[in-house]
Amino acid sequence: MQRIEETGRLNAGEDKLRDLLTRGLAGDEGAYRAFLQELSAHLRAFLRKRLARLPDEVEDLVQESLLAVHNQRHTYDAGQPLTAWIHAIAKYKLVDLLRRRSKRELLTDPLDDEFSLASAVDTEVADARRDLGKLLAQLPDRQRLPIIHMKLEGLSVAEAAKRTGMSEAAVKVGVHRGLKALAAIIRGGA
């Protein structure tokens, strides 16, 4: 009986998240925001458990995974279990991070030890160490400006196009490619 109740609860969480995502993919921005919000809590728990020895990295990786989920959201199929999709993305980013770190540590002295010992552990949401604002500055104008106008200032495509003097199609492409380029910069170890 207990087991049935438990899977029931899990399914309810999955169903709710999946419903938000499905509506988000159909264009409902509020639902999509709620999806990402719930997802970040879920990702934080998932990654914290797997990065117990690197608590400083958790929030950075939560953000990286959120960006990945957003950039790759067109690969979600409504018939597919959402949890499996999310976990596969988070695990992919986790393995990528560990590979990057092991490469870096071969090259540099492990000063990191001191940092992780001294860092304050777990105030619910630790601050991410990575500053996306600074990463954004590395993008070319045709990607950075659309992201700033549309994503940070909340302008519409038409308004952002007028502001930048770009076509609406170019604004959309700029946002899309810019967010992918951000993920690539992060991956490059910035």
Added chain:
Amino acid sequence: MRTDDLVSMLAAGAGAVRPKQVARRHARAVIWGLLGAALLMAMLLGPRPDLATAVLLPMFWIKLAFVAGIAAASLFAALRLSRPGVRLTWVLGALAAPVLAMWLLAAIALVRADAAQRAILFFGDTWDVCPFLITMLSVPAFIAAMWAMKGLAPTRLRLAGAAAGLLAGALGALVYCLHCPEMGAPFIAFWYLLGMLIPAAAGALLGPRLLRW
């Protein structure tokens, strides 16, 4: 940046996403790959002169079905590998079926032939160029399949690269069937397979580097 700010940023103006993009992207890659291979074949090789009579022979269609079977199975694998968290299920069986069927035909042909005939059945007249011509014809499909995969979200990069490469090899071989005069089952079972496996191996080698996201 705080995570809540990132969430707001990502959600702002996110808009609707066109459905079925995984299938669409691979479909486009297959079409461009076939067109590219057909163009290369027409320019560099030309169809076999006896094509009109060859299409009346069962072996022509068996060869085509063998290659098409591998193309379908590798397309199925590529579709599954381009989405995170999807199991491969019976992909391996689907890939093995056409190969095993062809090997069985090849074995029967070899057993029934005279000892002197066997080498001819196996080597044909073109064994030394066949795998390389298939590889050459698969180049456009290779680029297209890698492009498709790159825009999706493979999490097993080596396998995803191999599936994309095998798909490219099979599409190249499909077009090569229109040029190639060989009709012996042992020839097809070995040299065609080798020709398709070269792009697959290239995909497996390049996958981890090209397909990261």
